[in-house]
Amino acid sequence: MTARKPADPRWYQDAVIYETHVKAFYDGNGDGVGDFQGLTEKLDYLEALGVTCLWLLPFFPSPLRDDGYDIADYRDVHPSYGTLADFSRFLEEAHRRDLSVLIELVVNHTSDQHPWFQRARRSPPGSPERDFYVWSDDDRKFSGTRIIFTDTEKSNWTWDPEAKAFYWHRFFSHQPDLNFDNPAVIEQIERVMKFWLDLGVDGFRLDAIPYLVERDGTSCENLPETHAVIRRLRAFVDRHAPGCMLLAEANQWPEDVRPYFGDGDECHMAFHFPLMPRIFMGLRRESAAPIVDIMRRTPAIPPSCQWALFLRNHDELTLEMVTEDERAYMNLAYARDPRARVNVGIRRRLAPLVENGRRRIELLNALLFSFPGTPIVYYGDELGMGDDVLRPDRDGVRTPMQWRGEPSAGFSSRPPEALYSLPVTDPVYGVQAVNVEAQLADRSSLLHWMRNLIRLRRQFRVFGRGTLEFLPAANPRVLAYVRRLDSDVVLCVANLSRHAQPAELDLSGFEGYTPVEMLGYTPFPRVGRTPYLLTLAGYGFLWFELRREG
Ligand code: BGC
Numbered sequence: 001m002t003a004r005k006p007a008d009p010r011w012y013q014d015a016v017i018y019e020t021h022v023k024a025f026y027d028g029n030g031d032g033v034g035d036f037q038g039l040t041e042k043l044d045y046l047e048a049l050g051v052t053c054l055w056l057l058p059f060f061p062s063p064l065r066d067d068g069y070d071i072a073d074y075r076d077v078h079p080s081y082g083t084l085a086d087f088s089r090f091l092e093e094a095h096r097r098d099l100s101v102l103i104e105l106v107v108n109h110t111s112d113q114h115p116w117f118q119r120a121r122r123s124p125p126g127s128p129e130r131d132f133y134v135w136s137d138d139d140r141k142f143s144g145t146r147i148i149f150t151d152t153e154k155s156n157w158t159w160d161p162e163a164k165a166f167y168w169h170r171f172f173s174h175q176p177d178l179n180f181d182n183p184a185v186i187e188q189i190e191r192v193m194k195f196w197l198d199l200g201v202d203g204f205r206l207d208a209i210p211y212l213v214e215r216d217g218t219s220c221e222n223l224p225e226t227h228a229v230i231r232r233l234r235a236f237v238d239r240h241a242p243g244c245m246l247l248a249e250a251n252q253w254p255e256d257v258r259p260y261f262g263d264g265d266e267c268h269m270a271f272h273f274p275l276m277p278r279i280f281m282g283l284r285r286e287s288a289a290p291i292v293d294i295m296r297r298t299p300a301i302p303p304s305c306q307w308a309l310f311l312r313n314h315d316e317l318t319l320e321m322v323t324e325d326e327r328a329y330m331n332l333a334y335a336r337d338p339r340a341r342v343n344v345g346i347r348r349r350l351a352p353l354v355e356n357g358r359r360r361i362e363l364l365n366a367l368l369f370s371f372p373g374t375p376i377v378y379y380g381d382e383l384g385m386g387d388d389v390l391r392p393d394r395d396g397v398r399t400p401m402q403w404r405g406e407p408s409a410g411f412s413s414r415p416p417e418a419l420y421s422l423p424v425t426d427p428v429y430g431v432q433a434v435n436v437e438a439q440l441a442d443r444s445s446l447l448h449w450m451r452n453l454i455r456l457r458r459q460f461r462v463f464g465r466g467t468l469e470f471l472p473a474a475n476p477r478v479l480a481y482v483r484r485l486d487s488d489v490v491l492c493v494a495n496l497s498r499h500a501q502p503a504e505l506d507l508s509g510f511e512g513y514t515p516v517e518m519l520g521y522t523p524f525p526r527v528g529r530t531p532y533l534l535t536l537a538g539y540g541f542l543w544f545e546l547r548r549e550g
Pocket of ligand 1: 315
């Protein structure tokens with residue numbers, strides 16, 4: 001199968017992305033681990049949810065010491081998750097339902113079990129094989145580089161007794177970094193991309209992309225040489241599969257992420273990392289300021305590009321792109337229990353972060369779905385699934401999808417203790433309390449509400465493609481903004497406070513327009529000359545289509 005040619009080359013600007021791990025979604029063959037067979041069986045669920053694109057976490061052969069981000073073979077499927085034939089069948093079924101599929105391209109590093117590394121450590125210094133990775137005789141080179149996994153790593157260098165040299169790694173010591181100064185490495189990466197493009201994938205998430213190239217005397221992040229590599233990978237994709245999307249994982253400040261879009265010749269999309277903690281901060285402080293400030297600091301991007309927005313994902317809620325004071329505040333506000341912290345972040349899912357407050361979950365999703373960018377939903381968050389901070393690393397937010405109120409969560413036919421991970425069992429978020437079956441039967445469940453929101457968002461292209469303009473608000477607890485695309489105008493108003501708030505909006509540019517509330521389709525009084533008055537319930541939000549009369 002070769003890649004589908006999308007009808008609209010900018011399809012990702014209107015997408016709603018759903019992030020999941022194959023192992024966590026559904027166990028089709030009854031061995032306790034989710035697999036492609038199971039994921040294929042559950043595609044109807046995803047289609048009914050309304051998402052348009054699936055982002056799959058790494059599913060390649062791997063020793064799984066970093067949950068698959070430690071890849072030992074780029075061109076196969078981990079046997080626990082199925083075979084390449086299972087993958088192809090899954091892809092075909094996804095495409096049949098008009099679901100695009102985004103996979104991981106983890107090329108900053110490999111597993112130390114990858115044959116390239118095994119070959120490199122045994123080859124003589126200076127040989128092309130050894131040169132696949134970054135070596136040094138001492139561990140002081142590149143000393144200006146920060147450590148990312150601060151809980152486990154003390155240095156970015158590890159001694160290899162076999163090679164009798166240190167190798168460079170930005171993440172775990174079992175994940176040596178590839179050497180992107182070696183053209184043979186880039187050629188190999190292109191071959192990997194071609195392999196998956198030929199199978200028909202619709203895009204790649206470029207994992208840890210700022211760290212490809214190292215130079216002494218720098219932070220070894222965002223270097224011009226790294227951007228040159230990305231431009232080359234983009235040109236390769238454009239030649240072989242136009243329409244295939246590249247999504248940059250660059251956990252950086254907005255001005256440092258901006259270059260990853262290039263002149264529209266690097267990545268199509270990039271995560272907006274700094275926005276996410278500021279949404280949570282704004283909510284806790286009951287203040288629009290942190291959100292407005294970071295969006296004002298966000299540079300414009302080329303018209304063919306798009307921000308990827310998220311509330312939670314498979315990692316910790318990272319607090320790297322905040323100031324020290326903000327980090328202290330976030331830890332106090334959201335991770336009083338130190339066990340909820342990992343590295344420089346908080347290992348919690350969406351619902352527990354807001355104490356299972358339904359109105360706060362809805363408000364956060366309303367922001368996610370109405371801000372400029374493409375929203376990403378982390379599996380299980382559409383149900384309000386919980387986590388378990390007592391599990392190692394980030395495992396507590398990667399538990400089995402909760403399909404039914406049964407001990408194995410309806411995820412597998414095996415008993416809970418035989419699953420890759422025990423389902424969450426606590427009384428608030430456990431399988432009995434939170435599961436798909438119950439929420440489908442309950443018309444007022446979060447799942448039904450999410451389906452509705454996703455449908456609504458998909459009807460209005462302005463959300464994915466329109467401009468953003470904040471309205472000056474007399475009330476600092478209220479966030480008001482206008483999204484505009486040609487003649488389509490949407491007004492969004494959100495109350496970040498737990499108490500009811502008045503909003504007095506200057507809509508002078510829209511005199512004579514009628515605001516129509518979008519969830520209930522209710523016309524509100526016409527906009528006149530005086531400030532427009534609204535009352536919002538605690539954590540309330542309103543979306544209006546602004547319609548010109550006549
Ligand atoms: C992924 C993490 C992973 C790390 C190292 C990240 O950016 O999101 O889950 O541990 O890369 O590969």
